[in-house]
Amino acid sequence: xxxxxxxxxxxxxxxxxxxxxxxxxxxxxxxxxxxxxxxxxxxxxxxxxxxxxxxxxxxxxxxxxxxxxxxxxxxxxxxxxxxxxxxxxxxxxxxxxxxxxxxxxxxxxxxxxxxxxxxxxxxxxxxxxxxxxxxxxxxxxxxxxxxxxxxxxxxxxxxxxxxxxxxxxxxxxxxxxxxxxxxxxxxxxxxxxxxxxxxxxxxxxxxxxxxxxxxxxxxxxxxxxxxxxxxxxxxxxxxxxxxxxxxxxxxxxxxxxxxxxxxxxxxxxxxxxxxxxxxxxxxxxxxxxxxxxxxxxxxxxxxxxxxxxxxxxxxxxxxxxxxxxxxxxxxxxxxxxxxxxxxxxxxxxxxxxxxxxxxxxxxxxxxxxxxxxxxxxxxxxxxxxxxxxxxxxxxxxxxxxxxxxxxxxxxxxxxxxxxxxxxxxxxxxxxxxxxxxxxxxxxxxxxxxx
Numbered sequence: 336x337x338x339x340x341x342x343x344x345x346x347x348x349x350x351x352x353x354x355x356x357x358x359x360x361x362x363x364x365x366x367x368x369x370x371x372x373x374x375x376x377x378x379x380x381x382x383x384x385x386x387x388x389x390x391x392x393x394x395x396x397x398x399x400x401x402x403x404x405x406x407x408x409x410x411x412x413x414x415x416x417x418x419x420x421x422x423x424x425x426x427x428x429x430x431x432x433x434x435x436x437x438x439x440x441x442x443x444x445x446x447x448x449x450x451x452x453x454x455x456x457x458x459x460x461x462x463x464x465x466x467x468x469x470x471x472x473x474x475x476x477x478x479x480x481x482x483x484x485x486x487x488x489x490x491x492x493x494x495x496x497x498x499x500x501x502x503x504x505x506x507x508x509x510x511x512x513x514x515x516x517x518x519x520x521x522x523x524x525x526x527x528x529x530x531x532x533x534x535x536x537x538x539x540x541x542x543x544x545x546x547x548x549x550x551x552x553x554x555x556x557x558x559x560x561x562x563x564x565x566x567x568x569x570x571x572x573x574x575x576x577x578x579x580x581x582x583x584x585x586x587x588x589x590x591x592x593x594x595x596x597x598x599x600x601x602x603x604x605x606x607x608x609x610x611x612x613x614x615x616x617x618x619x620x621x622x623x624x625x626x627x628x629x630x631x632x633x634x635x636x637x638x639x640x641x642x643x644x645x646x647x648x649x650x651x652x653x654x655x656x657x658x659x660x661x662x663x664x665x666x667x668x669x670x671x672x673x674x675x676x677x678x679x680x681x682x683x684x685x686x687x688x689x690x691x692x693x694x695x696x697x698x699x700x701x702x703x704x705x706x707x708x709x710x711x712x713x714x715x716x717x718x719x720x721x722x723x724x725x726x727x728x729x730x731x732x733x734x735x736x737x738x739x740x741x742x743x744x745x746x747x748x749x750x751x752x753x754x755x756x757x758x759x760x761x762x763x764x765x766x767x768x769x770x771x772x773x774x775x776x777x778x779x780x781x782x783x784x785x
Contacts, residue, residue, distance in 0.1 A: 385594045423559035439477070443471035603663075637705070
């Protein structure tokens with residue numbers, strides 16, 4: 336009993352330490368991004384952010400469409416030091432990165448032809464002449480990311496997050512400096528591209544120099560490759576529908592609204608998503624490795640650990656979400672000039688997702704640790720279909736307001752599937768689901784006072 340208690344204490348200490356590094360890193364990282372964003376909104380026009388948003392989403396879409404869960408496979412693998420497995424995973428990752436860049440170049444060429452023959456709207460972002468070139472150039476970050484060492488995943492598995500966090504922050508700072516410096520000399524969207532490429536290269540260099548672990552080499556082991564691909568098949572399908580559900584709004588908006596309106600929406604999404612991503616990183620970088628470790632060693636304790644952590648997560652997200660729903664307009668007015676005023680009400684709507692979707696997402700993370708990589712696909716497929724169907728309808732009847740509400744409430748469609756799967760595993764207790772609800776009201780009242 337004593338030994339089990341000591342193991343539990345060490346485990347909790349690691350989890351708390353890793354959480355502090357992840358949250359602290361994201362706090363400073365988002366502070367860097369926000370400071371950079373505030374400066375750049377005064378140097379660049381809204382259209383530049385809209386154009387770069389489309390480029391980033393296309394690159395993210397290609398990455399997610401080919402995501403086979405290499406990082407998750409390494410974290411779940413029973414042997415943390417199996418060089419054959421790690422080098423095989425790294426080799427697959429490098430090949431994938433090169434293929435993604437070639438796809439970006441192909442998309443850029445296709446878009447150039449579409450613009451040349453007037454196949455895209457004259458006012459939308461897809462008509463921007465620079466867009467094809469941006470896609471081809473920024474796509475090279477996929478090649479750089481393909482060479483990231485597997486040691487970053489093994490350190491994550493061991494919850495050793497301090498060096499990983501510091502490296503992320505250093506690369507973000509350098510990226511911001513390059514972006515702002517370029518914008519001061521040449522205020523164009525190319526400043527955002529230069530900063531992004533620089534950040535990726537700096538991160539790769541720092542990881543290879545300062546993170547221990549094996550030195551990756553090109554190697555393909557049939558058994559290891561089969562293990563990665565077998566686990567990753569549902570991860571890849573999940574990533575495809577997750578991309579549509581979580582990022583498809585801006586791709587579709589690029590067709591329905593002007594580039595300037597999209598630029599304002601991107602600012603609102605950036606503010607809401609910066610908070611969402613803090614907790615999302617905790618799910619992937621802390622809770623997922625923790626749940627995997629518990630499931631490997633003591634499966635019966637997983638349900639207890641899940642709801643203990645779920646209460647902590649809900650308490651934070653309910654308050655923050657409620658606060659932003661009430662105060663989004665005031666926050667935007669304080670941070671941005673009048674050109675971005677409409678981002679205020681958009682932020683309030685988009686913040687609903689922060690309050691009500693992250694708790695169930697922890698359940699999906701728990702199920703993934705148990706080997707169920709299909710649940711996320713099922714829930715995100717429903718959300719993706721719902722988004723694609725609802726956005727045109729809402730835009731037709733309610734304009735931009737309706738579209739933003741369709742995005743803000745889209746997560747609700749996938750909740751029944753998640754809760755049904757959790758209930759079958761004994762991970763759904765209605766009383767505990769409703770327990771943190773008063774905190775949402777408290778957060779809203781606090782935001783109303785602002």
